[in-house]
Amino acid sequence: MPKTLTIIGMGACGVAAFAEAVTRLSYDPGDGWLIHLIERDDALARGLAFGTEQPGHLLNTESRLMGLYDQEPGHFRTWLEARRAEAGTPLDPDGVEYPQRREYRLYMRDVLDRALDRARAAGIDVRIHHQEAVSIEGNHLAARITLSDGTTIATDIVLLTIGTPDPDRFGTLNGAPGYFDSPYPAHQMTEHIERDQPVVILGSGLSAIDAVMTLLDNDHRGHIHLISKEGMLPRVEIPAPETGYERRYLTLENVHRLIRERGAAFSIVDLFRLFRTEAETAAGRPIDWQAEDRYGGDAEAALLHDIAVAEAEDEPFQRILTAARHDSTAIWNLLRPVDQKRFGKWLAPHFAAARFVTPMINARRLADAMARGLLTVRGQIDETVADEGGAGFTVTFDNGDTLETPIVVNATGQATTLDEMKEPLIKDLLAKQWLQPHPVGGAIAHRATCRIISATRDAPRLYALGQLLNGELRDTNAVWFNVECAGRAVDDILRQR
Structure with missing residues (x-):
């Protein structure tokens, strides 16, 4: 009897897992599989990080490590070289390349389309649902997923690839005029922040730099403050960091x-x-x-x-x-x-x-903005509060200094612990004890297979990739690592026949 796999979230992790499953099933279908793909966005193969249209939003990892096929980290580079050659702008074969993320989105879509075509040719039943998964019921034998429109999906196995959950860190600011809970999607900032307004960006990591690039891409003229606990910017990428060094001690x-x-x-x-x-x-x-x-x-x-x-x-x-x-x-x-x-x-x-470093081109843009007096970076933030009457915000530092601003953008990065993840599905699974918090973040899971280890014996068969396993598998911000984990998870899933 055919089994059913449901993949929840069709960003980079979901696409990688689906492509791997189709690759395996096209030559070894067993008794047959039905695959459901659930994505709350109106488009698959996009995700929060890669859905941007901003030219200043670049990949933070060199192109040779961004392939979406298991054991083929260089596949994206091969795809990119062919695309650029066709456009008449060939890449230097030995050159370093950090493409725009919107170009990587085209690659993700190409990988997805090829997997869908291959699934149809192999007779694999694939069904796509543009809804949000809000809860899961069931037991070890079978599960039922409820979507935001009230429909349900029966499934044997669930793979959670929900991407980068938004954090619920500044709940007291939610709803305040001039507060942006995330720098994504970028159009929220470009449509609602006036070019001459001063802006405070909470955070100084890669998400915060994305927010700066959004403003610079749109000719922002007001002062930009990057503020965090550490006051540290990412370092600047070096050419081909993945080559040329053999460790002797840190092994x-x-x-x-x-x-x-x-x-x-x-x-x-x-x-x-x-x-x-x-x-x-x-x-x-x-x-x-x-x-x-x-x-x-x-x-x-x-x-x-x-x-x-x-x-x-x-x-x-x-x-x-x-x-x-x-x-x-x-x-x-x-x-x-x-x-x-x-x-x-x-x-x-x-x-x-x-x-997790900054591409050189963006590092130079940051330095230029600093030299022009447009951008400052400061650490040792204490708190940020909304002023009464919606007049703006006050940022307080550890030394007692304050900063008044009409605009605050939360760019502190992804949620790490389960209790700060705003996803309804995560809250549902946490309440059922089907997700157990790892001591330092994410959920407890089997490290070799990415299978969730629940607190109750009657939990459905759940797997996860990406940020949901950030405590168990440290490098979950890296696409290459998540693709490798997708291969492990799919291998274990397809063995359950």
Whole structure:
């Protein structure tokens, strides 16, 4: 009897999982499968990050790591080279390329369309639903998904690929005039923020930089304030960070050896010592680690420094962290929960700044905006409150300074813990204890298969990809890693016959 798989969310993770399932089923269909694709947006293969039309919204990962087929990270680069050649603007085969995200959306759609065509040719029944999944009922044998229009879908297995959940961090600001809960979709900002208005953007990471690019793309003239706890910008991409470095110290082998020889747990201190030794070896010189702590420092000076060292290809951190990407989750899972929490408190902002970097073209735009007095970055924010009567907002800093602004954009990034995710479906599954919170974020799941581990034995068969597993699988912001996980999950799903 045919089995039913339902994929909820058809952004990058959903497309990758569907393409992998169709690839497998087209040559080994078993007793047959029905696949439901649920997407609340009016278009599949778009998602929040890639649905933008802003020219300044670029991929933050080099094109050679963005393929959507399992074990083929370079597929997007191959697709991109063919597309550019056809347009008469061929890529340099050895060049670094960070395309606009709207171009990547075309690639996602192409992968989806090819999978749909292949499914039809193979006789795989695929049904598409443009609704939001709001709840799930059932048990281990079968589940029933309720959609926002009241219809239900019977299914055997559910794969949650809901993308990047919005955080519910500033609930007291919701509904206040001039408050934007997210920088996406970008048209909300461009349509409702006047060009001469000063703007406060909460956050200073990649989402915040997207918000700045949205404003700059639309010739914004009012002052832009990037404000966060750390006051740190991401570092600047170096050419081809995925090539040219072989680790000697920060390796899974050395981590295991430390645990075995000492008979003690691997700690956050051990992790930093290995990284420090690796970095100084790669740099060929001692590193002033106190100077590398940019918390609350001069963001403009740091940005100019990062541009210079990236141009000189003299920045070791990105090469080390990119080279370690295939070991990062395994190393992460060898840390105890207490050390994972310490990582989040002590090292996570510095790790994120070096691992999730800004393309050079956008870094130069930021530096230009700073030089023109249009953009400032500041750390040590305390709180943001809406003024009475809807007249604007007041931002307070740890030292007691205040800043008045008519516009606030929440660009603090994705939700990490289940209780701050605003998705109705997540709240439903959390209330049923079918999702269990991981100690440092996301849900508890089987690391090798991405299958959700529920608190009750009667839970439906649930799998997840992406940010829902951010505590269990650390690198869930990376498309290449989520594609790899999609392959694992689909492999396990299709074995259940």
